[in-house]
Amino acid sequence: xxxxxxxxxxPASAAPEKVAFDRHELSLILALYGRMVAAGxxxxxxxxxxxxxxxxxxxxxxxxxxxxxxxxxxxxxxRQGMYALIGMDGQVLKRGQDLAAVLxxxxxxxxxxxx
Numbered sequence: 001x002x003x004x005x006x007x008x009x010x011p012a013s014a015a016p017e018k019v020a021f022d023r024h025e026l027s028l029i030l031a032l033y034g035r036m037v038a039a040g041x042x043x044x045x046x047x048x049x050x051x052x053x054x055x056x057x058x059x060x061x062x063x064x065x066x067x068x069x070x071x072x073x074x075x076x077x078x079r080q081g082m083y084a085l086i087g088m089d090g091q092v093l094k095r096g097q098d099l100a101a102v103l104x105x106x107x108x109x110x111x112x113x114x115x
Contacts, residue, residue: 018049019074021056025099029056029070032103042067068093068106 021029036042036058044059046066053073057066069086076082081096085105094105 018051019054019072020049021047021054021072025072028099028103032106033058036106070099070103 033042033045041060042058043061046057046059048055048057052075053071055072056070058068058070059066065088067088069084071084071086072082073084074082077097081102083096083099083102084092085094085102087093094102096102
């Protein structure tokens with residue numbers, strides 16, 4: 001008779017880690033959001049924290065598709081850049097390593113000629 005070691009019991013792995021925006025990233029995003037709300041451009045937002053990415057969506061009205069999505073993909077950190085700004089039609093407007101540089105595209109939309 002051969003003695004076999006017990007089969008190791010692997011408990012169910014903990015819930016998968018979620019990607020989230022840190023305090024500095026959220027302060028940059030919410031500062032832009034506040035300026036756009038004050039200008040009357042944006043009215044609502046939503047945040048999603050998933051396994052592979054975090055998404056900050058901006059809406060003109062609550063019942064619409066998002067105007068813009070600010071996405072954070074940590075896996076793309078060494079390739080295309082961790083942050084992406086995506087338009088309503090799914091087109092990538094800006095991608096990069098620096099969130100402030102990615103958000104600068106939307107800051108330009110605030111600059112309008114005075115009539």
